[in-house]
Amino acid sequence: MNMSYPTRSAAGIAVLPGRGEQEQIPPIRRYLRMLNRRKWVIAGTTFACIILGLVVTLLITPKYTAKTTLEISRESNNIAPVQGVERETGAADQEFYQTQYGLLRSRVLAERVATELKLVDDPKFYEMFGYTSQRPAFSVVGGRFTPGGRGDRLRVAGEVLLDHISVTPTRLSRLVDISFVSPDPIFSTRVVNAWTTNFIKVSLERRYQATSYARNFLETRLEQLRQRLETSERQLVGYASQQRLINLPAAQAAGGTQTVERSLVADDLASLNGALAQARATRIDAEAKLQQSGGGTAVEALRNDAINTLRARRAVVASDYQKLLVQFEPQYPAAQALKSQLDQIDRSIAREEQRVSGSIQGEYRQAVEREQLLEARVNGLKDSFLDQRRRAIQYNIYQREVDTNRQLYDGLLQRYKEIGIAGGVGINNVAVVDPADPPLKPSSPRLLLNLALALFAGLGLGAVIALLLEQADEAIADPDEMQRILGLPLLGAIPKLVDEEPRTAILDRKSSLVDAYLSVQANLQFTTEHGVPRSLAITSTRPAEGKSTTALALATVLARAQRRVVLVDGDMRSPSVHSLIGVSHENGLSNYLAGADLADTMLHHADKFGFAIMTSGPLPPNAAELLTSSRLQKLLGELLDRFDHVVIDSPPVMGLADAPLIASRVEGVIYAVESHGIRASLVATGINRLVSANAHIIGGVLTKFETRRSMSGYGYDYGYGYGRDDVHASGRLAG
Incomplete structure (x- = not known):
């Protein structure tokens, strides 16, 4: 039987052979055991939190929440198919809606509502929300505020309204809920309805102000551009008259595009250059014919109908002549007659071929003379064109300035017309879906919800306390x-x-x-x-x-x-x-x-x-x-x-x-x-x-x-x- 001997740990304590460290316990089970040992601590903490939640709930002043629903469209409907000053938004443009939500919580809108409902000078409004201040603006004399300090009270009234207003967008829709909480249900309803009404008014005013400002700006800018366009056109005409630069008007291309102006010299040069190319091609063709006719029977002679007819006739007469020579001597009268016809036909063929050869040489000489004349004319126009190009540099500068000023003027004029139409026919993009009604029951405090929160808070706090007690407890608890x-x-x-x-x-x-x-x-x-x-x-x-x-x-x-x-x-x-x-x-x-x-x-x-x-x-x-x-x-x-x-x-x-x-x-x-x-x-x-x-x-x-x-x-x-x-x-x- 094998015997095992004890060993010693790092501290010198004997360790049993074959016994490793205790198996690690899963953390979840350790925590559950810990909660079980401290269950009375957790139960006591939870019970105390529930009692505290109940007492606090009973002591809280009831609050009433009035709510209205708005629909905010991405863009307003336009009668005329023109674009206004404000940028159009796409289907996935959330930037527009985030801007609207921010405007719904703006300080200006809150102060506007406070002014409309006459809350700035109402002491009961500040008492309702528990606001007190020792500043002179909030001094009450005879149940009313002093005349001075209204600006401070307006700012405070707006802050109070913003603290109790909430803007809640409905997910994946254009709807947004606006709610206000106060101890008075009627007051909550008044504030919510006034909030939506003033938001619609502010949206319309902002749209009109933006269009009006744009029109005034464009009017001033159009006048400046008109003067610049007239000045640049005068400079262009004056320089063209001084330099005697004559350009043809711009022509309309087949694709609908407009080409630039052309000068007379350029137009003549283009025409003569085309004629020179044609004359050079004609001369080359005549030269080729002449070279072919110098080496033998000309090709033109072979294609001539008269020569071909004479040659066919000569072939017939020569055939008859050879037949007679088979039977008779050359001195036979009939044979001599046929020989005379052959000689006459040969002389006719020679005269016709000489006439064709002379015609080819004449065409060649004419082609050479035409080419030389056209080439001399083109060279002269080239010098004139280069001189005109040098003189047209400043002209082109003036022309580009005229074109730029005209484009700017036309674009702003068109935009000015569109803004005038869009600013007059646009409609509001905000609509009230459900107006606010006075709430019938308070929205807070909610007893069951508060007790549930107190229960969870007690359980969480009890668990934390139990964990702290476990951490502080150094006693050996487990084997x-x-x-x-x-x-x-x-x-x-x-x-x-x-x-x-x-x-x-x-x-x-x-x-x-x-x-x-x-x-x-x-x-x-x-x-x-x-x-x-x-x-x-x-x-x-x-x-x-x-x-x-x-x-x-x-x-x-x-x-x-x-x-x-x-x-x-x-x-x-x-x-x-x-x-x-x-x-x-x-x-x-x-x-x-x-x-x-x-x-x-x-x-x-x-x-x-x-x-x-x-x-x-x-x-x-x-x-x-x-x-x-x-x-x-x-x-x-x-x-x-x-x-x-x-x-x-x-x-x-x-x-x-x-x-x-x-x-x-x-x-x-x-x-x-x-x-x-x-x-x-x-x-x-x-x-x-x-x-x-x-x-x-x-x-x-x-x-x-x-x-x-x-x-x-x-x-x-x-x-x-x-x-x-x-x-x-x-x-x-x-x-």
Whole structure:
């Protein structure tokens, strides 16, 4: 069988092999457990908030809300298809609506409503909304304000109205709700209706003012542009007359566009240049014909009908002539006649070909002469055109200025006409959908809503308080905190006893307390290579944490496992084992440490528990001096010779030197920690004292553990009462 040995943590505390850190608990379950432990704090906080919400609701003055609905169109309907001064908005243009919502909450509109309803000089209006001021403008004489300071009162009245008006757009629509809250339902209705009426008036006035300003501006600008246009035209005509620049009027192109003006020289140059190109093409063609006629039969001769007819006739006569020569001599009269015809035809063909060749040469000479004349004329026009171009630079500058001024003038004139039409035929784009009616019941306070808010606020505040209390609570609450916070391996969680004595629970083999300590014994089997340590000291940070009960219970379960066990009460300052067993402590540990021998005479046998006991003996003047001697080591040697296990109920660690002295001489130390009873910082200090004394701390036992107060989500709420009728016995903790 392989045996495992304990190791030590970074703090020097023994860690059981094979036991890792406690499994991490999901945060949601930790918080739920925390809320369950602090449920009365949360319940009390929630109840207080509900009572406070009820009282505040009953004390609040009822408020009445009047509401009206407006439809704001993106653009007004135009009778004439012209655009006004204001920019048209598209379907997705939310900028327009955001502007309208801002105008609905403008200070000018609020002050206009206050003036129309005569609220500026009404003291009851300011009293209704609880406004008080010591300024001279609000001095009341004879139930009325003083004449001075009306401007200040107007500003304050507008601010009061803006504080109680609300503008709520309806999503994905053109509708907007305007509501006003006040203690008087009739007054709320008057304000809302006056607000919508004045908003419509202000919109119309702003539209008219914008158009009127634009017309006045355009009139002034048109007059300036007209004068500039006349001046530029005079400059253009004067310069053209001085330089004798004559341009043809602009012509209309086929596509409807208007071309620029052209000068006479440019027009003549374009015409002659086209004629020159045609003459050059004619000359090239005549030259080609002439070259072809010089190399043989001209092509034109081959295409001549008269020559082709003569050649056909000659072919017939030549054929007849050859036939006669076959039969007769050339001197035959008929043959001579045919020969004479052939000669005559040849002379006719030669004359016709000479005539065609002369015609080609004549055409070539005419083409060359025409080309030369046109080329000379074009060269002359080029010089004239370049000279005119140089003189037309300033002319073009004047022309562009004239064109620019004319375009500006025409555009502004057209815009001026459109604004005049649009400003006179536009209609309002704001309409009242539902006018405000006096509300029949108050809109606030709302009792159920306030109570619901108070309930949620109480729950939230209670949860925050519970969380703060948990953060401030340093007590060890759960078994997993032994390892996570203290770095102390957990040997077991001991349930708290309710209405039952520890002695009775230990003697009951079926009690949950015995089951818990049996689990501790099982864990101790793995702490050393020989199982449960032979000498054990059980200590705690302070008294009443359950260390004596733990020592008694461990001795009992070891004895029931057929082990020889002796329980030594090592607390010589406040002994308790003798009272748990029911024996006298007149002769015990203090006697032996003081020098008395015969340890057998100091042992008592507890028949009901099955082990031997050595009580603390008489209380010595200074227990620490007795423990520093070698007598304690000698006693442990004698007892281990006779018993399998020696269990020592050690004094608490804090403030005493007894526990470190005892812990340094035993094989292992078990540290008892009270659940929800001591701060973790004190426990850590006590553990460090034992570590400094070279004590071997095996692990810790969490005593007086209550599952209902635990943050653990699993593992510890199973209980040790499985299979018994009293299932609630598992919730009891050792005292």
